[in-house]
Amino acid sequence: MKTGIFEEYMLEYIDGFAYERSRHNAKTATHYTNFAKKHSLLMTGGNDCHQKPLLTGTLDMPVYVTGQCG
Numbered sequence: 001m002k003t004g005i006f007e008e009y010m011l012e013y014i015d016g017f018a019y020e021r022s023r024h025n026a027k028t029a030t031h032y033t034n035f036a037k038k039h040s041l042l043m044t045g046g047n048d049c050h051q052k053p054l055l056t057g058t059l060d061m062p063v064y065v066t067g068q069c070g
């Protein structure tokens with residue numbers, strides 16, 4: 001799995017990462033979950049939108065859940 005670059009260069013600069021991806025299988029998801037727990041990182045499913053047409057803002061979600069974008 002590709003977590004070496006995180007450990008080598010990025011851990012001191014990040015609080016967490018979007019680990020949940022629709023293309024991850026169970027083994028990959030478990031690897032990233034364990035990596036995040038080992039390093040006390042926050043885990044999210046991401047807050048970007050891939051809809052067409054773009055329907056951002058259609059759900060009433062607080063900023064502390066979704067993050068603040070632009």
